[in-house]
Amino acid sequence: MKARVPSLILHRLLIAALTLLIVSFAVYFATSMLPGDTATILLGQSATPEAIAGLRKAMNLDEPAILRFLKWIGGLFRGELGTSYANNMPVAALIGDRLLNTLKLAGLTTIIAVPLALTLGITSAMRRGTLYDRIVTVATVGVISVPEFVIATSAVLLFAVYLRWLPALSLTGDAHGLMGMLRVYAMPVITLTFGVSAQMIRMSRAAVIETLNTPYVEMALLKGASQSRLVLRHALPNALGPIVNAVALSLSYLLGGVIIVETIFNYPGVAKLMVDAVSTRDLPLIQSCAMIFCVGYLLLVTAADVIAILSNPRLR
Amino acid sequence: MSPIVQIRDLKVEARTDSGRRVAIIKGVSLDVAEGEVMAFIGESGSGKTTVAMTLLGYARPGCWIAGGEVRVDGVDMAALPEKERARIRGTKVAYVPQSAAAAFNPAIPIMEQVIEVTRIHRLMPPEEARRKAVELFRALSLPDPDHIGDRYPHQVSGGQLQRLAAAMALIGDPKVVVFDEPTTALDVTTQVEVLRAFKTVTRKHRIACVYVSHDLAVVAQIADRITVLKGGEIQECGTTTDILERPQHPYTRQLLDAFRPAPHARAVLTDDAPLLHVNGLSVGYGPPGANGKPLVLAVESVSLTVRQGTNVGIIGESGSGKSTLARAIAGILPACGGDILFDGRELWDSARKRSRDQLRQLQIVFQHADTALNPAKSIEQILGRPLTFYHGLRGKARDARIDSLLDMVHLPRALRHRRPGELSGGQKQRVNVARALAAEPKLILCDEITSALDTVVAAAVVDLLKELQRELGLSYVFISHDLSVIEAICDEIIVMHRGRMVEAITPSARQQPKHPYTRLLFSSVPKLDPTWLDGLDPQSERMQAASGG
Incomplete structure (x- = not known):
């Protein structure tokens, strides 16, 4: 019995590593297939064929694709993300600050969204069928159905244009002191919280309701346990697996899916960097950003799996 | 001294899925000292569980105590607020x-x-x-x-x-x-x-x-x-x-x-060749190990013979391998050793390789009619499918045959348009049997078909099986953990324990089982006599006495 958990966890980690390899393969070749030749784009349409051929040789673009892929993967392992085509800076340097910014935004959103969503989800499960539950359900369904850019632009209209409480753009340079931080982060964090909470509320409510309907919760009720004891002690530990997975899936969105929010608020994060890289066909940058999103996603999902395994005494 | 439990005119109501209110307990009064x-x-x-649960001031979701008193030690549980009940x-x-x-x-x-x-x-x-x-x-x-x-x-x-x-x-x-x-x-x-x-x-x-x-x-x-x-x-x-x-x-x-089922009149044994002969059958689960056998052997070299028109019962507790044996005979779970002879010819271990006629003659009825009958199909469709598959019946001929099948299992013909979800447990099990009959089999494997049913309903299903046997000359392999059901219908009882056949015995000789496990099993079946449990030796002693004797 005891030896199963390490082997299960190891299994998950191996699968994660394998997935990452497959994803890197897909990312590399998908970006390579983007229309247009890199050398042509860099040199412009008026470039002579000789100049293009020279550049291709200099950038090793004439080598077979599989060889370039292996070189690229090898580079990733050594921490060399390559050089940006657009401005000849190391990709690592370009990404460094941006990644930090994205993580800051994601972290702040997590701190607010996860407790909020779980509280709402669990309490509405406890009072299912009541007015409170219906209001939460209607609100979450409403929020899910409204696209993020609508929420973001409405927030800008309301807080920046009419009320003039907050700046319309989130320039991290202005984040001095607590008030400065608040002013810069308030709107993107609110927008993202709306987006990621809805899913977590729905999932945690469903998971808790499912466990509340089990015979062991009825048994606890017949032992005289209070509502909160039923939920916190008996239902929640058994609903942990699905809840953690829902949280991980929602949070993974914060790493890669924030393109709209970062663009609207002009926030200098990785997602915006990637969008800019696409418009300049800066392949090394696109590839590195995509890989960062994938790693983040895999980390979260694998962590959720490991927590689900550890929380199940049948596997311990 | 007043009784500790006093229930007076208790009424419990429930709301159906369609929102209708129905009374499920209609004025129950009783005392317990x-x-x-x-x-x-x-x-x-x-409503027995519903009444019992009101003693805790509890009604299952969708139900509520609609009236009356449930006094426990003087306190009316029905009238208390939830906090006091807790x-x-x-x-x-x-x-x-x-x-x-x-x-x-x-x-x-x-x-x-x-x-x-x-x-x-x-x-x-x-x-x-x-x-x-x-x-x-x-x-x-x-x-x-x-x-x-x-x-x-x-x-x-x-x-x-x-x-x-x-x-x-x-x-x-x-x-x-x-x-x-x-x-x-x-x-x-x-x-x-x-x-x-x-x-x-x-x-x-x-x-x-x-x-x-x-x-x-x-x-x-x-x-x-x-x-x-x-x-x-x-x-x-x-x-x-x-x-x-x-x-x-x-x-x-x-x-x-x-x-108290009527004891089974033993069939007259003929010297015919056996209908089903299972020889040294082994069945297991999991990938084959070094010796070519599966990881876990659920049935180990079991042999049995069923003659035309007779029934063999297989009894044992859960995990004894009795259902696995039935699935192997039916070809659902291929055996890993031994062979099966049916009507004189050897059967392939997998149902996929058996001929359509062999499949037709050997039918299986599963324990849970709920899961064995497709809830989305009408009874007509459920019974019609084997008729078309095995006999090529269509249209009016098929309709007539469905009617006669419903008659055979004593179900009203009007039921043919219903779906399984609209029938009671006993009715569903009858449909389950009728589906096997549709193939016109020689042998039916009955896998715990009465264990999900109430005593009275189960007895009626067993009676039905006996009647069908008299009329159609069927044979049954009847699997159950309930000795009284097996005794009611079987000519021979095979006792299984941990995947092995422990003893083969006739019901008339069941007072003198030879194997200690058989004695333990038979002596554990409760009798209607209220002094039975007090007079029974503890299990360990019965095991010892059995092995000593």
């Missing part, structure tokens, strides 16, 4: 669930759950509660009482969990304990020990018990008085001996009759 064991007996849907649950009234395996939280160690009542109601410090729990474990004759509480629910057996659930109910020194079919999910050999443990402990502490069951013989062992319920009303209430010996109500008589 201190230290008395009152049994509620009736078929499923009779204070009484676990301390004055406790509950032992039907399936302890489902009622224990899988994520919490057993001891924590057993002493939870003392934590919730702050009855005693945890250390003291643990000592008390260990004492209870000992009194309930659980193995390793000092450490069994450290385990998780999935690490102990079903019979042990059921006793642990009793300990969980008794930890708060309740005055009344509600037992909700606590032994229904157990094997007979386990059931005896669990019953004995319950009886000893509750009698010692003079605890009043409400014991819900559909098994009259079990109830006879433990109850002082019996209340017979049907359709949410009390049909009859009296002392155990009164009910058993002088039943007044027709339903009570029906229950008793179902328990």
Whole structure:
């Protein structure tokens, strides 16, 4: 019995590593297939064929694709993300600050969204069928159905244009002191919280309701346990697996899916960097950003799996 | 002294899926005295569990107490607010669930759950509660009482969990304990020990018990008085001996009759070649190991012979491999050794390789009609499919045949347009049998087809099978854990234990089984005699006496 958990966890980690390899393969070749030749784009349409051929040789673009892929993967392992085509800076340097910014935004959103969503989800499960539950359900369904850019632009209209409480753009340079931080982060964090909470509320409510309907919760009720004891002690530990997975899936969105929010608020994060890289066909940058999103996603999902395994005494 | 439980004109209502309000308990009144064991007996849907649960002031979701009084130790549980009820649950009234395996939280160690009542109601410090729990474990004759509480629910057996659930109910020194079919999910050999443990402990502490069951013989062992319920009303209430010996109500008589099945008239044995001959069959699960055998052998070299027009019963407790054997004969689960001869010809181990005619002649009926019948199809479609598949019947010919099949299993013809979900458990099982008959088989494998049914309904299904046999000359391989059902229909009984065939015996010779396990199994089947349990030796002694003799 005891030896199963390490082997299960190891299994998950191996699968994660394998997935990452497959994803890197897909990312590399998908970006390579983007229309247009890199050398042509860099040199412009008026470039002579000789100049293009020279550049291709200099950038090793004439080598077979599989060889370039292996070189690229090898580079990733050594921490060399390559050089940006657009401005000849190391990709690592370009990404460094941006990644930090994205993580800051994601972290702040997590701190607010996860407790909020779980509280709402669990309490509405406890009072299912009541007015409170219906209001939460209607609100979450409403929020899910409204696209993020609508929420973001409405927030800008309301807080920046009419009320003039907050700046319309989130320039991290202005984040001095607590008030400065608040002013810069308030709107993107609110927008993202709306987006990621809805899913977590729905999932945690469903998971808790499912466990509340089990015979062991009825048994606890017949032992005289209070509502909160039923939920916190008996239902929640058994609903942990699905809840953690829902949280991980929602949070993974914060790493890669924030393109709209970062663009609207002009926030200098990785997602915006990637969008800019696409418009300049800066392949090394696109590839590195995509890989960062994938790693983040895999980390979260694998962590959720490991927590689900550890929380199940049948596997311990 | 006034009785500890007084129920007066209790009414419980429920809301159906369509929003209609229906009365499920229609004015029940009864008393239970201190230290008395009152049994509620009736078929499923009779409301016996619903009434018992109102003692805890509880009605299952969708139901509510609509009127009347449920006084426990002077307090009306029906009138109390939820908070006050919670204070009484676990301390004055406790509950032992039907399936302890489902009622224990899988994520919490057993001891924590057993002493939870003392934590919730702050009855005693945890250390003291643990000592008390260990004492209870000992009194309930659980193995390793000092450490069994450290385990998780999935690490102990079903019979042990059921006793642990009793300990969980008794930890708060309740005055009344509600037992909700606590032994229904157990094997007979386990059931005896669990019953004995319950009886000893509750009698010692003079605890009043409400014991819900559909098994009259079990109830006879433990109850002082019996209340017979049907359709949410009390049909009859009296002392155990009164009910058993002088039943007044027709339903009570029906229950008793179902328990005394007419003994099976042994078929005249012919010297015909056997219909089915199974020789040294082994079946297992998992990938093949080094010796070419599967990882786990569920059936090990079992041989049996079924002659035309006779029935063979296979009995054994859960995990003995009896269902696996049936699946192997049917070709659902290919055997890994031995061979099967049917009608003189060897059968392939996998149903896929058998000819259509071989498939037709050997049919299987599964235990749960609920899962065996496609809920999205009408009865007509369910019965029509094998008719088209095996006999190529279509249109009017098929319709006529469906009608005659419904007649055969005594179902009204109008039922053909319904779906399985609209039928009762007994009706569904009849459809299940009719589907096998549609193929016009020579042999039907019946895998626990009566175990999900109430006593009276099960007896009717067995009668139906006998009748069909007389008319159609069928043979059955009848698998069950219930000896009385097997005796009612079989010419030969095969006893299985841990995947092996222990003994083959005829019902007439069942008083003199040779193998110790057979003796243990047969002696564990409860009898209607209320003194049976008290007169029975403990399991260990019976095992020893059996092996010594």
